[in-house]
Amino acid sequence: MKSANTPNTEQPEHPQTTALPDVPPRDVTAGLDWARDDHAVSIVDGRGREIARTIVEHTAQGLRELTGFLARHGAAEVAIERPDGPVVDTLLAAGVTVVVISPNQVKNLRGRYGSAGNKDDRFDAYVLADTLRTDRARLRPLIPDTDPTVALRHLVRARKDLVNQRVTAANQLRAHLRGALPAAVGLFKDIDSQISLTFLERFDTQDKVDWLSPKRLGHWLAAQGYSGKVSPTVLHQRILDAPRGATGAHGTTHAPITAGYVAVLRTLTDQIKALAEEIDRQLDAHADAHIFTSLPRAGRVRAARLLAEIGDCRARFPTPESLTCLAGAAPSTRQSGRSHIVGFRWSCDKQLRDAVTDFAADTVKTNPWAAHLYQRARDRGCDHPHAVRILARAWLHIIWHCWQDHAPYNPAKHRALQPYLTPKTEAA
Missing domain, CATH: 1.10.287 (Helix Hairpins)
Structure with a gap:
């Protein structure tokens, strides 16, 4: 029996895959357009025809009606624009697969169905449902973090x-x-x-x-x-x-x-x-605390923020690149013909980017590898925010490996750091 003060070292259980099945259950998908007071719901069949729609109020009774409406029409998957909140909690508790499609994506997807670009909640619910039907290969179900992380x-x-x-x-x-x-x-x-x-x-x-x-x-x-x-x-x-x-x-x-x-x-x-x-x-009781508190200049609050924003679901980030892109630390590339433009990544998790860049910027003070990487970026003409993002991308690769291995950061195993720690011997 563990005492109340003993840190929890058990690892949370998460599925190892985040792929949707090739065909939705019962060949039906649903979309939900979130609003403050009520939510529009649309259900489409395998040919993209809307077979049902409704509006549910944002109340306890309305959320019960939502799950009942989905069950009556056999909808086991719902596309939605945000990853948290009472609606998402209700859907997950009912065993419904939730797929998040960002508002920016929905805005661009409206052009599929007409050139007017008008914003209508019921139409957006249909766009979400139909996109879940047609773009399954690139969509991933929402896998929530554990309660301590949330x-x-x-x-x-x-x-x-x-x-x-x-x-x-x-x-x-x-x-x-x-x-x-x-x-x-x-x-x-x-x-x-x-x-x-x-x-x-x-x-x-x-x-x-x-x-x-x-x-x-x-x-x-x-x-x-x-x-x-x-x-x-x-x-x-x-x-x-x-x-x-x-x-x-x-x-x-x-x-x-x-x-x-x-x-x-x-x-x-x-x-x-x-x-x-x-x-x-709460950080002391978290299973991943040892990973993030071991990072240089992480402290307690900064370590907790990194942990909370990255989460504890390893399957969500199968590669370091997937993490760096969501954190906005990887540049956005646009190429057409002879045009090749590398620019700032606007679409990202702003909270995660802020947490990572705050951490990376402070490591320059004590970590010689980080200081050298930052200074090289500045010497190439990058301004301070750009140089910090470059450094954050490098740190995220290290954090990702530590996170996936459930291992704390060990400077002795950081090979890129060693040349800055070992004094160069002068030739005889």
């Missing part, structure tokens, strides 16, 4: 959203202080740091800041447990050098605005910390 994905995405909100709130506070209290803007390194927020709670107007002297500021910093990396004298000189803010009644009217931004930032910081702690706890 839960971790929700956590890391929620934390990222809160971090973005904190950046926005910090920028708003900084813009407000430039007119109300400029001395507080560059006083400490970060406007949203704990010491900076505490300072603004105590000294929220220019009149209160004017009361400070180097000695008084030193006593206040000591009471707050300030690390002392910058002396009170230097900090006080920054106050004197800054433009003066609003004073008197005018300054007092700005104080509640400052307090509002400070309160928002404190709340966001606390919630980000709470989510990070929960991410850390």
